Amino acid sequence: MAALLLHRFVRIHRRVPMTAPAAVGAAIFCASSSSSVPHLEMSTSGKEAAAKVELSTKSCVPCNSRDLHAMSEDSAKKSLEQVTGWELKTEGEILKLHRAWKVKNFVKGLEFFQLVAAIAEEEGHHPDLHLVGWNNVKIDVWTHSVRGLTDNDFILAAKINELKLEDLLSKKKATTHE
Numbered sequence: 001m002a003a004l005l006l007h008r009f010v011r012i013h014r015r016v017p018m019t020a021p022a023a024v025g026a027a028i029f030c031a032s033s034s035s036s037v038p039h040l041e042m043s044t045s046g047k048e049a050a051a052k053v054e055l056s057t058k059s060c061v062p063c064n065s066r067d068l069h070a071m072s073e074d075s076a077k078k079s080l081e082q083v084t085g086w087e088l089k090t091e092g093e094i095l096k097l098h099r100a101w102k103v104k105n106f107v108k109g110l111e112f113f114q115l116v117a118a119i120a121e122e123e124g125h126h127p128d129l130h131l132v133g134w135n136n137v138k139i140d141v142w143t144h145s146v147r148g149l150t151d152n153d154f155i156l157a158a159k160i161n162e163l164k165l166e167d168l169l170s171k172k173k174a175t176t177h178e
């Protein structure tokens with residue numbers, strides 16, 4: 001029962017309750033013992049959920065750091081596993097992270113932008129924000145200084161994924177062609 005509650009908490013809040021180590025341990029136990037809770041649909045294992053939360057707790061490094069280099073497409077594909085809902089796209093030979101949401105209305109779209117702006121300003125790392133057809137939010141994330149993807153981009157995407165968006169999002173699914 002505790003495993004079910006923990007899993008539901010992680011799925012809803014995208015974070016682990018209590019102290020992270022104890023909860024991660026419980027989540028890993030829960031993932032490894034999913035057979036003991038046959039009705040539990042593990043959308044992501046406890047370890048995967050903990051890894052996604054862990055990425056969102058990291059901080060971006062300055063984009064003008066000499067040590068910053070664009071990652072390979074293979075590395076990007078691997079990191080993509082930690083940012084649910086995001087996809088890779090290439091524009092003008094630049095690899096980017098992309099995700100789309102449908103919001104309730106134009107004002108909710110701007111409220112969404114405000115939430116993202118607060119994260120971007122905090123991290124000193126900024127996404128490209130698009131609000132098209134009044135209720136379609138599209139966000140691209142890439143590191144301009146290296147014209148490609150770095151860990152900064154996945155950290156920013158993971159933080160965006162932690163936002164509580166229920167009040168802003170439409171019940172309809174976003175489609176990328178709109």
Ligand SMILES: C[C@H](O)[C@H](O)[C@H]1CNC2=NC(N)=NC(=O)C2=N1
Nearest residue numbers: 063064124125126142143144145
């Ligand atoms: C000094 C530093 O490079 C710039 O201020 C930051 C601002 N935000 C940024 N955001 C993104 N996505 N890429 C950058 O290269 C970048 N550079």
